[in-house]
Amino acid sequence: KAGVTQTPRYLIKTRGQQVTLSCSPISGHRSVSWYQQTPGQGLQFLFEYFSETQRNKGNFPGRFSGRQFSNSRSEMNVSTLELGDSALYLCASSLGTGENEQFFGPGTRLTVL
Amino acid sequence: AQSVTQLGSHVSVSEGALVLLRCNYSSSVPPYLFWYVQYPNQGLQLLLKYTTGATLVKGINGFEAEFKKSETSFHLTKPSAHMSDAAEYFCAVSFSGGYNKLIFGAGTRLAVHP
DSSP states (O other), X not given: OOOOEEEOSEEEEOTXXXXXXXXXXXXXXXXXXXXXXXXXXXXXXXXXXXXXXXXXXXXXXXXXXXXXXXXXXXXXXEOSOOGGGOEEEEEEEXXXXXXXXXEEOOOEXXXXX | OOEEEEEOSEEEEETTSOEEEEEEEEOSSOEEEEEEEEOTTSOEEEEEEEOSXXXXXXXXXXXXXXXXXXXXXXXXXXXXXXXXXXXXXXXXXXXXXXXTOOEEOOOEXXXXXX
């Protein structure tokens, strides 16, 4: 079974630009969650999508948004990039309930200059 | 509010020694508990999880953890460290009403020296 894939793996942007990251979950998984990992703040939950609906959202500004498609693939978008958005963005997929393990992709390393 | 505390941001052990990584959680509802490992430039890999049932949980690579409700702890252990265990370890919790939101501890970087 193929794992969670994320594209691109690395991205360099400048302040003020916007960026879209993509995540393909494991086949059969309907839940996709996104996390931001930084040295200062650690791993923080961004949002979760299940069957194309956002079910849960973390404490991030509205510049961070996402969506999920009918095939469960998900994208997250960050608009008006700030230096502090530089981070590893991790996507995770699961069957959809809290006790199910989440399978993580390798992440997208975003650098904002 | 739910939270996770990992005691010790860095732990160093000798190869063959016991590994003990500490995790305490705060929650008003029964938690689901997880340990993940992250190797450099990679995503997170699940080591083990506790949802219900037996409180001693065995995971991959010889790791195990015990859920102690009275102590609100879920410490990770391995009897004998191997060089390949050097990585960062994260304890995380989720809840039945929280869907798939994982709340992570700050992580513990494990170093294993010969």
